[in-house]
Amino acid sequence: MDIQSLAQTIPVEGEISLDGLDFISHGDEYLTFCLxxxxxxxxxxxxxxxxxxxTPTLIPNxxxxxxxxxxxxxxxxxxxxxxxxxxxxxxxxxxxxxVIVLNVETEAVNRMMGFVVDAVSDVLSADEESIKPAPxxxxxxxxxxxxxxxxxxxxxxxxxxxxxxxxxxxxxHD
Amino acid sequence: xxxxxxxxxEVFFEESLxxxxxxxxxxxxxxxxxxxxxxxxxxxxxAHSIKGGSGTFGFNEITDFTHVMETLxxxxxxxxxDLTEETIELLLKSCDCLRGMIESLQLKKELDSTESTxxxxxxxxxxxxxxxxxxxxxxxxxxxxxxxxxxxxxxxTADAVDSDSILKDSFxxxxxDTVTKPSVAVDDVNAGTPSSKGWRIRFIPEPQILLxxxxxxxxxxELAELGEFTSVAHTENxxxxxxxxxxxxxxxxxxxxxxxxxxEDVLEIFDWVMDxxxxxxxxxxxxxxxxxxxxxxxxxALDSIDLEQEPAELVNIESASAVRAVDEEEKAAxxxxxxxxTEPEAGSASATSTGSIRVGIDxxxxxxxxxGELVITQSMLSELGNNFEVExxxxxxxxxxxxxxxxxxxxxxxxxxxxxPISFAFNRFPRMIRDLANKTxxxxxxxxxxxxxxxxxxxxxxIGDPLVHLVRxxxxxxxxxxxxxxxxxKLEQGTISLNAYHQGGNVVVEIKDDGRGIDAxxxxxxxxxxxxVDGAAELSExxxxxxIFEPGFSTAAVVSDISGRGVxxxxxxxxxxxxxxxxxxxxxxxxxxxxxxxxxxxxxxxDGQLVRVGSEIYIVPxxxxxxxxxxxxxxxxxxGGNMALYRLREDxxxxxxxxxxxxxxxxxxxxxxxxxxxxxxxxxxxxxxxDDLLAQQQVVIKSLVNxxxxxxxxxxxxxxxxxxxxxxxxxxxxxxHASERSSxxxxxxxxxxxx
Numbered sequence: 052m053d054i055q056s057l058a059q060t061i062p063v064e065g066e067i068s069l070d071g072l073d074f075i076s077h078g079d080e081y082l083t084f085c086l087x088x089x090x091x092x093x094x095x096x097x098x099x100x101x102x103x104x105x106t107p108t109l110i111p112n113x114x115x116x117x118x119x120x121x122x123x124x125x126x127x128x129x130x131x132x133x134x135x136x137x138x139x140x141x142x143x144x145x146x147x148x149x150v151i152v153l154n155v156e157t158e159a160v161n162r163m164m165g166f167v168v169d170a171v172s173d174v175l176s177a178d179e180e181s182i183k184p185a186p187x188x189x190x191x192x193x194x195x196x197x198x199x200x201x202x203x204x205x206x207x208x209x210x211x212x213x214x215x216x217x218x219x220x221x222x223x224h225d
Numbered sequence: 226x227x228x229x230x231x232x233x234x235e236v237f238f239e240e241s242l243x244x245x246x247x248x249x250x251x252x253x254x255x256x257x258x259x260x261x262x263x264x265x266x267x268x269x270x271x272a273h274s275i276k277g278g279s280g281t282f283g284f285n286e287i288t289d290f291t292h293v294m295e296t297l298x299x300x301x302x303x304x305x306x307d308l309t310e311e312t313i314e315l316l317l318k319s320c321d322c323l324r325g326m327i328e329s330l331q332l333k334k335e336l337d338s339t340e341s342t343x344x345x346x347x348x349x350x351x352x353x354x355x356x357x358x359x360x361x362x363x364x365x366x367x368x369x370x371x372x373x374x375x376x377x378x379x380x381x382t383a384d385a386v387d388s389d390s391i392l393k394d395s396f397x398x399x400x401x402d403t404v405t406k407p408s409v410a411v412d413d414v415n416a417g418t419p420s421s422k423g424w425r426i427r428f429i430p431e432p433q434i435l436l437x438x439x440x441x442x443x444x445x446x447e448l449a450e451l452g453e454f455t456s457v458a459h460t461e462n463x464x465x466x467x468x469x470x471x472x473x474x475x476x477x478x479x480x481x482x483x484x485x486x487x488x489e490d491v492l493e494i495f496d497w498v499m500d501x502x503x504x505x506x507x508x509x510x511x512x513x514x515x516x517x518x519x520x521x522x523x524x525x526a527l528d529s530i531d532l533e534q535e536p537a538e539l540v541n542i543e544s545a546s547a548v549r550a551v552d553e554e555e556k557a558a559x560x561x562x563x564x565x566x567t568e569p570e571a572g573s574a575s576a577t578s579t580g581s582i583r584v585g586i587d588x589x590x591x592x593x594x595x596x597g598e599l600v601i602t603q604s605m606l607s608e609l610g611n612n613f614e615v616e617x618x619x620x621x622x623x624x625x626x627x628x629x630x631x632x633x634x635x636x637x638x639x640x641x642x643x644x645x646p647i648s649f650a651f652n653r654f655p656r657m658i659r660d661l662a663n664k665t666x667x668x669x670x671x672x673x674x675x676x677x678x679x680x681x682x683x684x685x686x687x688i689g690d691p692l693v694h695l696v697r698x699x700x701x702x703x704x705x706x707x708x709x710x711x712x713x714x715k716l717e718q719g720t721i722s723l724n725a726y727h728q729g730g731n732v733v734v735e736i737k738d739d740g741r742g743i744d745a746x747x748x749x750x751x752x753x754x755x756x757x758v759d760g761a762a763e764l765s766e767x768x769x770x771x772x773i774f775e776p777g778f779s780t781a782a783v784v785s786d787i788s789g790r791g792v793x794x795x796x797x798x799x800x801x802x803x804x805x806x807x808x809x810x811x812x813x814x815x816x817x818x819x820x821x822x823x824x825x826x827x828x829x830x831x832d833g834q835l836v837r838v839g840s841e842i843y844i845v846p847x848x849x850x851x852x853x854x855x856x857x858x859x860x861x862x863x864x865g866g867n868m869a870l871y872r873l874r875e876d877x878x879x880x881x882x883x884x885x886x887x888x889x890x891x892x893x894x895x896x897x898x899x900x901x902x903x904x905x906x907x908x909x910x911x912x913x914x915x916d917d918l919l920a921q922q923q924v925v926i927k928s929l930v931n932x933x934x935x936x937x938x939x940x941x942x943x944x945x946x947x948x949x950x951x952x953x954x955x956x957x958x959x960x961x962h963a964s965e966r967s968s969x970x971x972x973x974x975x976x977x978x979x980x
Contacts, residue, residue, distance in 0.1 A: 108950040109841055110929075110936055111887030120933065120952075122944045129933040162932045 080176045081201075083208050084151060084168040086133055087140025090208045091168075092175060092201065097213040099154040099163060101171055104144050118167065123152065132167040138191040140169055155217050162217050175208065177201050182210065237278045238331050239581070241287075242324065244271035246652060249320045252313050253655045262487075265308065268316070269298045270493055275323065277497060281438070286336045287326055293348040294319055300352070312351065317656070319344050423452065423483035423509040424491050430502040432473040439498045441474065447494045452484025481509065582682060584642050592638045599631045640830065641679070647725045647734070648676035650689050654696055654723060661700045669704055672722035680725075680732050683828045684804055688734070691797040695736045695820050696721065698794075703740030703818055713815065715739070731806070731823045731848075739817040743810070745769045770810040774798040802906065802957055804828065805848060831926055833943075833953065835919035836902060838883045839890040842951045843915075844924055844943060849956040851903040851910060853918055856880075858897045869896060871903075871912050878903055881963050882914040883954075886938060892916045906956040911963060913954075926953065938962055 081092035100123075107119030107130045116135035120127050130150060134140040150165040182199035198210040248271040251264040272295045279287035294316065300306040322340045329336055426448075430441060448454050462475045482491065488506055495504055606624045609617055651673050662669040680688075704710075704719035711717060724735040745766050752758045752772045764772075774794050801808050805825045812818035825831070825848065833844035834853075860872040861880070870877040880901065884891030893899050893916050901912040924943035929936055929952075940955035 108942075108952065109887075109889060110933075110952070111889065111939065112937060117933075120929065120942060120950050122948055122950045125927070125944065127927045127929060127932065127942045127944075127950055129929075164932060 079178075080174055081208070081210060082151070082171065083173045083175050083203075084149075084171045085140075086137060086169055089139050090172065090203070090206050091133075092208045092210045093151070093153060093216070094213050095174060097153045097155055099152040102150045102152060102165065103146075104148040104150055104167065121150075121165065123163070123165075126163060128152065128163045128165050130165040130167060134167065134169065136191075153213055153217060155214050157214065164217050166216070173203075175201065175203060185209070234282060234330075237282055238327055241275045241278060241327050244275050245320050245324050245327075247271050249317065249656055250652060252316055252320070253659060255308060255313060262302075265298070265302050266487070266489060269295065269302055270489075272298055273493065274496060284330060286338065286341065287323065287330075290319070290323065290326070290341050290345060293345050293352070297348055297352055315344070315347055315351070319348075422485060423481065424486075424488065425507050425509050426480040426482065426491065427477075427505040427507075428480060428495075428502060429477040429504075430474050430498065432475055434474050434498060434501045435472050439501065441476075441478070444494055444498065445478075445480070448480065448482055448491070451486040451490060451494075452482050454483075455481040457481075483509070582642065582645070588638065588641055592635070592642070595631065595635045595638055599628075599635060602627045602631050636830075640681075640826075643682050643829070644679035644826075645682050645685055646677045647680050647685065647732070648673075650680075650685050650692060651676050651723055651725075653689070653693070657693065657696065658700065658721065661697065665700060665706075667700065667704050667706055668718040669700055670718050670720050672720060674722065675725035678725040678727060678732055680824065681826060681828055684732075684824055684826075687800065687804055688822070688824060691800045691822070692723075692734065692736070694793060694797050695822075696723070699736055699738040699740065699818070699820075703738035703742075705741050709741075728823075732826060734822040734824065735819055736822070737817065737819040742814040742816055742818050743770060743773075743812040744814055745812075748772055767810070770812060773810075774808070805831070805846065807848075829926060830923050831943075831953065832921065833924045834902070834921050835945075835951070836883075836913070836915040837917040837919055838887075838915050839892060841887075841889055842919065842945065842949075843883065844951055844953045845902055845904060845913070846940075846953065846956065847921060849904045849906050851905050853900065853902045856896055856899045856901050856914075861896050871901060873903060873910070873912075876910060878910045878912045879963060880912045880914055881959060884914075886959065886962070904956045904959075906960050909960050909964075911956075911960050913959070924951075924953070 080095040082095045082098050083090055083092040085091075102123075105121060107121045109119045110117055110129070113119075116132050118130040118132050120129050132142065134142050144167075147170050148167060149171055150167055151171065152163060152165045154163040155161070182201055185194070185197045185200050187194065192209070193215075196211055196215045198212045201208045201210060248268050251267040251271075255261075255264045255268075272291050276288055276291035276295060279285075279291065297306070297312065298316075301308050301312070306312075322344055325340060326336055428441070428444075430439075434441070445454065445456060457479045459477045459479065462477065463469070464475070484491075488508075491506055492504075495502070602624060606621075606628065609621055609624060613621070654673070655671055658669050658671045699721050700719075704721070705713070705715075707717055710719065720739050722735070722737045724733075724737065726733055726735075749758070749764060749769050749772070752769075752775070757772060757775050758764065774797070798808055801822055801824070805828070807823050809821040809823070810818065811821070831844075832847040834847055834850055836843050836845055854873075856871065862870045862872065862877070864870055869880040871880050872878075880896065882891070882894070883889075884894065893914075896914065899914050900916070900918060902915055902918070903910055903912045924945075926941045927943055929939065929942050936952075938955055938959045939952045940958065941953045942950050943953060945951050
């Protein structure tokens with residue numbers, strides 16, 4: 052199979068060039084993604100990989116947002132659909148539907164999980180000042196999950212706390 | 226140059242704990258079989274290395290403590306003192322004390338001297354009370370040190386003397402043929418037996434030996450204390466004065482020692498420098514021989530032999546690091562072989578480890594071989610794949626077969642690395658039985674069989690407590706008091722035997738006693754009284770014995786005067802079950818009982834039956850499957866409204882449809898013509914309704930808890946051949962879940978009735 056010819060058929064959005072990128076950027080970098088119309092961001096250092104959606108193995112008697120478990124190179128990780136969890140967007144599984152695999156290794160938490168999102172959009176760097184505290188809104192998202200908001204052009208990106216995200220399952224035991 | 230010693234602490238702790246285990250076993254051996262030189266030496270060696278190590282790392286409390294211990298042991302070794310029961314008891318206690326000290330050091334806690342101080346005093350009392358030389362109590366410590374043969378004394382003394390005289394001393398010892406007069410203690414020994422034997426030692430240290438804090442002069446001083454000592458230094462490697470480096474040792478020595486000490490004693494002195502020198506110990510001729518020149522003339526070949534290339538069969542412990550890597554047992558075996566003293570105890574010297582495993586070099590070698598083969602197979606296959614043609618199909622399938630074989634063997638070898646002989650778990654029993662027998666006033670003999678049966682390290686760690694419990698019960702409740710035994714025409718001494726062996730894919734551990742046995746009728750009566758079984762129920766004997774594992778059975782009132790062994794037996798069974806094992810009881814009233822514990826060989830791999838429900842594939846552990854059958858509709862009975870029972874010969878087995886339990890879609894929801902997998906767990910059977918039975922295969926167990934959480938009814942997950950994840954069913958959990966639900970159902974029904 053000729054991979055190169057395949058690669059040429061994949062449409063590339065814009066030319067990727069490293070010149071414009073500021074590697075020594077100020078502040079932390081965040082990976083942003085869409086859930087329906089909303090934008091969210093997670094710390095980029097916690098992102099292990101981004102995968103295509105694949106049908107996971109069901110876990111019996113689990114909440115509806117836990118889609119099941121998959122195998123990543125011998126490690127079994129649960130897949131959580133954030134759209135169902137946060138109650139935003141439409142739950143459909145399309146070719147652009149991706150799974151962001153997050154990994155946190157701290158003294159308190161050491162786990163890996165996959166999160167289903169509609170699409171991955173951008174990498175955003177933001178310093179402390181540009182992160183605004185989240186208003187106490189009555190959405191579906193628990194307030195301890197939200198690290199803050201960042202204004203990006205017209206839209207607002209909700210930054211999520213990775214560690215909280217990964218321990219989501221422990222607390223919400225039914 | 227500073228070396229961070231802390232990185233070696235863990236090794237020291239581990240080795241010391243191992244040493245203590247060895248010491249304890251030797252002590253117990255000595256107390257039951259009488260004292261022999263070999264075991265005294267073993268004990269002494271263990272104490273000595275702990276002391277040496279603790280001195281190096283500056284754990285002075287331990288050094289001080291082991292010092293008095295060693296002093297006493299030394300006198301025993303020199304046959305100046307008998308190893309009495311009293312002394313053994315004291316030494317055993319100090320093993321415990323040392324273990325406590327090491328453990329608190331491991332936790333970086335302050336050492337508590339409340340335990341060690343009285344023990345030290347007791348040692349000193351023994352040392353003083355019986356040696357007539359040492360009357361003056363003010364001088365006792367000093368005198369004690371005089372009569373002992375240890376390094377730190379030499380060091381301490383050396384510290385006290387000013388540096389000039391040390392230098393002078395050193396040169397005397399290093400460069401001349403001075404015959405060093407040993408201390409008083411050795412004189413005594415030599416007086417008893419005229420020194421006709423000895424050792425010739427060729428000692429070639431590596432240049433960096435001084436950097437590691439090892440002084441040859443110290444070694445020689447210790448040697449000198451063993452007997453008449455002569456040394457010849459070889460200076461031919463010394464460079465000119467201008468290129469001399471202060472911290473490089475370019476000297477080598479030929480030493481001659483006239484002594485009765487065994488080769489091991491001599492080697493022991495070099496223990497700390499084994500890795501940094503080339504050492505050859507050969508016996509001297511029977512004729513007393515004081516002149517080095519003469520002996521050299523007798524053995525002209527010796528010096529010319531290249532030590533590095535000498536075959537290992539020679540009586541020569543050439544201590545390359547490889548020898549160190551070989552596990553303790555093999556090392557002990559090598560030593561015993563070389564000194565032509567085959568003592569069974571020495572072979573069983575073994576090591577306990579907490580965080581690490583010592584792996585025999587043979588296991589590692591076999592792994593390397595297998596990986597080599599795997600690489601060959603791989604390169605063969607990739608070559609095939611590069612320009613593949615249909616004609617090569619045969620070779621491809623052959624290659625794949627080879628790959629399968631390689632992988633299997635590799636898997637087995639890797640598993641073997643985790644396997645340890647069960648003696649690690651058994652080792653604690655001699656001591657425990659001795660203590661318990663003393664406490665209860667019963668006479669008990671312990672017989673261990675199959676200690677070399679290997680079992681997974683994790684299983685081993687978790688099986689310890691249940692086994693202790695079973696053994697304690699066997700003494701407490703099984704073995705009768707002496708009078709009762711005699712009255713029943715039994716031997717005064719009871720016997721408890723621990724057997725370990727392989728059976729099928731399991732390791733079986735048997736705990737067998739020849740005590741009074743279990744009275745089935747009493748158990749049944751008690752169980753009925755407790756409401757655990759129906760008042761009119763007739764149960765088979767094995768079912769009755771199983772009752773003692775019931776949680777409700779274990780109350781003090783039940784066990785006090787009868788043979789029931791109920792204390793915490795439910796915990797024992799739960800622990801064993803959680804390891805994927807099971808336990809069986811055989812018992813004959815008046816003759817004794819046998820508890821058989823069946824354990825899986827490993828926890829990492831499980832023999833599983835793949836079953837399909839709808840589109841999901843689950844794995845049922847093969848060990849829990851009783852049988853699989855096609856449901857015959859006439860044998861299904863509906864009871865209690867919602868519960869279906871299947872009549873399996875005498876038993877009524879509740880049918881649990883997996884699709885209902887897990888809330889998934891299934892092809893077959895009808896009981897008729899369905900497939901039923903009857904599984905057993907926690908003494909209960911249930912039938913799992915599945916759509917299809919697939920292959921049986923070994924699966925590698927992966928945890929769900931690491932990244933998710935515990936899932937009801939699922940014990941873990943695995944990865945199938947196609948890379949997909951499959952869940953492993955937790956049979957015990959399913960049974961619990963089912964029975965909880967049915968009791969809830971019953972309660973809610975009662976509520977409805979009441980309303």
